Structures are given as structure tokens and as C-alpha cells.
Amino acid sequence: MVARLYRTLWRIGEVVGVVSETPRTKSLVLDVPGWEGHKAGQHVDVRLTAPDGYQTQRSYSIASAPEDERVVLTVDRLDDGEVSTYLTDVVTAGDRLELRGPIGGYFTWEEGDGGPLFLVGGGSGVVPLMAMTRHRATSGSDVPTRLLLSFRSHEEIIYREELEDLAAHDGSLEVFYTLTRARPQGWTGYHRRIDARMLEEVSWGPHESPLAFVCGPTPLVETVGTALVGLGHDPARVKTERFGATGG
Amino acid sequence: MGEGFISRGFGGRRRRPDDSRLPPGQYLVDGFPVLSAGPTPLTPLEQWDFTLVGEVDEPKRWSWEEFGQLPSEEITTDIHCVTKWSKFDTRWEGVSVDTLLEGVETSAEYITAYCDGGYTTNLALEDVTGGKAWVAFAYDGEPLEPVHGGPARLLVPHLYFWKSAKWVRGLRLATQNEPGFWESLGYHNFGDPWREQRYWGD
The missing domain is CATH 3.40.50.80 (Nucleotide-binding domain of ferredoxin-NADP reductase (FNR) module)
Known part of the structure; x- marks a missing residue:
């Protein structure tokens, strides 16, 4: 048996809102064109690219319900984190984020x-x-x-x-x-x-x-x-x- | 998509320490993160065994004591987890899968590693032979901790680390490539970190 193959494409989502949840936690509300939905419990990979081409990726759990048309990521700021500090300190509404998913099919509930x-x-x-x-x-x-x-x-x-x-x-x-x-x-x-x-x-x-x-x-x-x-x-x-x- | 995309205001803090050793999309860690899909199984050693089954002329079985008498090797290697972390120069001790397969007649081209807790992962036979894979029972000079897969885990360091199945109890040899646990849930059938084969279709 061969698993059904589909590519998990990189997409560009737009940050349409930022919610401060706690002093070190923010939710990024994303509009992701072409998003095909997710199961509760799944995550996305976020990829950041610097002007010199340097890239790095991290995984973030999706906080929103599958019924929500927006994809919400809640990010905990780690002081020595390379990506979480960017997402919580720098990103504002109007910024774009590169991501792909949803990923993970086990830790899910429907x-x-x-x-x-x-x-x-x-x-x-x-x-x-x-x-x-x-x-x-x-x-x-x-x-x-x-x-x-x-x-x-x-x-x-x-x-x-x-x-x-x-x-x-x-x-x-x-x-x-x-x-x-x-x-x-x-x-x-x-x-x-x-x-x-x-x-x-x-x-x-x-x-x-x-x-x-x-x-x-x-x-x-x-x-x-x-x-x-x-x-x-x-x-x-x-x-x-x-x-x-x-x-x- | 993504060609030419720049993340506004992102400079990047952690540059790659040694490009030639870090696969694409990975970052280096010092700790040893733990990942698993369920509770850590705690199988008593007297109930532990390791078996070879499936497409073999004769199934094989080793008790923990017998397993401990097999010739073992020390391995120092970099490991790469699909969740993006890599760790350099990890030190293991284990029995080579070549040693376990010695004298086994098989027409199989694939294996499924099966584990306590029900976890499975599939690999090509050529990815676990020729000095590329071990059943490891020690890490950094100490018995392998349950949280890291002890008493024994598969070690296939040239593939993403979910292939290095924790709490491994045996190998099933097969002529067909049968997707394992994560491979059925969207993760790649081969999982080569240098080709960034994370998910289906990568």
C-alpha cells in the first residue's frame, strides 16, 4: 500500500490580527488563502527568511477551531528563541508569514x-x-x-x-x-x-x-x-x- | 510559492554553526528533546525480547540476556528530528542490524520496526544494512533511559529520527513497503533529512 501523495505546500498567510494573551504569549490571526482546513490538534510549520537567504523553521500548534475561517497560532515567547521572539516582538498586523500544513494526524480530536x-x-x-x-x-x-x-x-x-x-x-x-x-x-x-x-x-x-x-x-x-x-x-x-x- | 519571500524584520539569530553538517530547515540544539505519541512503556527486562519475523527462512528471538551477549559497537553520530532540531556528536552503543541479520535468508526489500506501545516505522532494508543502523541500548555511556526509548531503540541516524523507533522489540521483513505509524499520518515513507523528506510528497 502506498500512502496517498499530496504535497504540503508552502503558503503565504497574512497576519490580520495580533492578540496579547499573556505577558509572554501572543496569538497571531492569519488569513491563509487556499487553506484547506485542519483537525483540532494539528500544527503548522512556519518558515522565516532573512534578506541574505538564511532560513529557519519551527512548528506551532493551531489554536483555532477547524470551523474558524482564520488560522490562529498562539506563540509562547522563549527568551532565547529565534523564531518565537520574532513572532511575538516583531510581527504586526499586515505582515506576511510563510507556513505549511496542517501537519500531524494523531494528536487530533474530532x-x-x-x-x-x-x-x-x-x-x-x-x-x-x-x-x-x-x-x-x-x-x-x-x-x-x-x-x-x-x-x-x-x-x-x-x-x-x-x-x-x-x-x-x-x-x-x-x-x-x-x-x-x-x-x-x-x-x-x-x-x-x-x-x-x-x-x-x-x-x-x-x-x-x-x-x-x-x-x-x-x-x-x-x-x-x-x-x-x-x-x-x-x-x-x-x-x-x-x-x-x-x-x- | 515562497521564492524570493523575505520575512520583514527578520535577521536570524542562530546562524548555522557548520553548514555541511546541518540538513536544510534544521537548527542545532544542545539538549536532547523528547517526542512520542503516547505514554512511555516500561517493559521489565525479563519480559523483553527482540524478534525477527516476516519474510525470513526462520524467525529469530533474543532475550535481553542473549541480546546483551551479541557483539556491540560504539557509534558517534549526528541526529536530525523532523520537528527541526538536530544534535551533533551523540554517542551510542548498540548491536548492528547487520549482526542481527547474519545468516538470515530473505527476499525482503523492506522492514517494519515494531515497538512496545504499538509504534511502527517502515524502512528500506538497504537503509538498515551495511553499517547504517543499530539497536542501541546505551546513550552517552549510560543505559538508555525509557524516555529516550530504553531499554533499546532503533538507531538509523542518516534518516529523520522518527525512523529510529523507541522501545523497539523487533523487525518484520517484507517484500512490500508498508507505511508505519507516522508514515500513515502524513510523514514521508523514506525520510532523508538531506532531501528534506518530511511529509508526503516532499
Whole structure:
């Protein structure tokens, strides 16, 4: 059997909006002519070209729902990042970006895949999970869904208001937070790194056979993956994606 | 598309340290990033074995202990991940796939590596023979950590690193090239980083 061949073409998208999500995270709203759509959870490759022809590429998860006509990338600024600093410090509306995709066909969720859904993210690992959450909302799905999200501090929570708003209007969507460093006064969420006990409290039991998506830095993904399997979850129902600190 | 395209205001911070060693579209890292599609399998060594099956005159099997008695080689090599990072001068120890295939009669031209956790990847037989591939069990002088594919992973450094299957448990020889896990999900059947064969059609 030979896989169906199609070229994943480089396209030029126009930045039509920039949203500051947190002090170090921005969403770039792109108009990409010829975009053929994506599945929630997929990413794109972005390629930058300097005047002397030097090029470099990085991958960024798509934050928008497939139903959204615009492609939204949420970029976390890494201080030593070559591409993320450009995308967050330099790019403004009207700029053009070269990209290709969508890429990745495993860490994806479509309404028909069912649930219950357990989405676990750390930092900008929330981005592909947000695409799934937005897709779920846009498609009118009532698949029971719980998000467990870990951030260092309250001001670093990405999409907080939108998630609050979605959960307020949807009894089958619950969002849990843990803050690993600073927490505001009166904080009632968790205040530690995600561990097996937290997962047991927040997640469905293995008998309910949730579909888990875990995205974040490697230590978080390792902890969560191992703990979920240890709690009796089927490893085949635990999908992972990692954001290395060596990204850029 | 993209000919002549310039990213406004982009100068580029990290120049290529050594052009001749960095394939197109790659950047150099010092760390060792981890990528995998699911939880890290933790197979006890007493349950571990390595098998050769498929188009072979006789299937082969090695227990962990038997595998450890095979002649091994030290390999220092550059590795290239399709997610764009490359790492130079990584040091491994492993058993050459040539050693595993010694005395095996086969008409196969392809292999599928199969792994704990259900992962598979397909390769041309000529890409894993002739001193080009190993089943590695040590990294940087230490037993290979589970997160990096331990107890043993395939090492095929001249191809993108998803071909270097973690937690490998055996090779299935075949006359047909059957797409593996990522190869069925849009990634390239051969994956040569020097030809930038990342995705279908590249």
C-alpha cells in the first residue's frame, strides 16, 4: 500500500490580527488563502527568511477551531528563541508569514471521536487543547470534557476568560487549574505540579474510558502519561505531544 | 510559492554553526528533546525480547540476556528530528542490524520496526544494512533511559529520527513497503533529512 501523495505546500498567510494573551504569549490571526482546513490538534510549520537567504523553521500548534475561517497560532515567547521572539516582538498586523500544513494526524480530536475528553496541558501546551475545546463548542458537541491546566502563575494562564465563558454556559465542560509558582490571594485551585493524586481527583475513572490528550513540557507529559497508565487507563487512549524547552 | 519571500524584520539569530553538517530547515540544539505519541512503556527486562519475523527462512528471538551477549559497537553520530532540531556528536552503543541479520535468508526489500506501545516505522532494508543502523541500548555511556526509548531503540541516524523507533522489540521483513505509524499520518515513507523528506510528497 502506498500512502496517498499530496504535497504540503508552502503558503503565504497574512497576519490580520495580533492578540496579547499573556505577558509572554501572543496569538497571531492569519488569513491563509487556499487553506484547506485542519483537525483540532494539528500544527503548522512556519518558515522565516532573512534578506541574505538564511532560513529557519519551527512548528506551532493551531489554536483555532477547524470551523474558524482564520488560522490562529498562539506563540509562547522563549527568551532565547529565534523564531518565537520574532513572532511575538516583531510581527504586526499586515505582515506576511510563510507556513505549511496542517501537519500531524494523531494528536487530533474530532466531534465524532467521542469521549469523555480529558485534556491535560502545561503552559503553551494548552494551545492544541484549546483548538479541541473550540471545535467542541463550535460543533455543538456535548461530549463531557474536563481540562486540567498547569501554569506557573495566574497571569500566565492562556485563554482564561474564554474558557471561563465557555464553561459558564456549558454544564458538560469543566476547567481545573493548578499554579506551580505564585498564586493570587484567595486562589482555590491547585497549587503544585500535576501528580497522580490530582489526576485521580480530576479525571474520570478508567472504567469510563476517557480519551486523554496531554501536551506540555516533557516532565509534565511523562508524569501524566505514567500516572494515567498507573491509575489503570488504557495507554492507547492517552495521546501525548511535547513542547521541548529547546524549541524556539 | 515562497521564492524570493523575505520575512520583514527578520535577521536570524542562530546562524548555522557548520553548514555541511546541518540538513536544510534544521537548527542545532544542545539538549536532547523528547517526542512520542503516547505514554512511555516500561517493559521489565525479563519480559523483553527482540524478534525477527516476516519474510525470513526462520524467525529469530533474543532475550535481553542473549541480546546483551551479541557483539556491540560504539557509534558517534549526528541526529536530525523532523520537528527541526538536530544534535551533533551523540554517542551510542548498540548491536548492528547487520549482526542481527547474519545468516538470515530473505527476499525482503523492506522492514517494519515494531515497538512496545504499538509504534511502527517502515524502512528500506538497504537503509538498515551495511553499517547504517543499530539497536542501541546505551546513550552517552549510560543505559538508555525509557524516555529516550530504553531499554533499546532503533538507531538509523542518516534518516529523520522518527525512523529510529523507541522501545523497539523487533523487525518484520517484507517484500512490500508498508507505511508505519507516522508514515500513515502524513510523514514521508523514506525520510532523508538531506532531501528534506518530511511529509508526503516532499
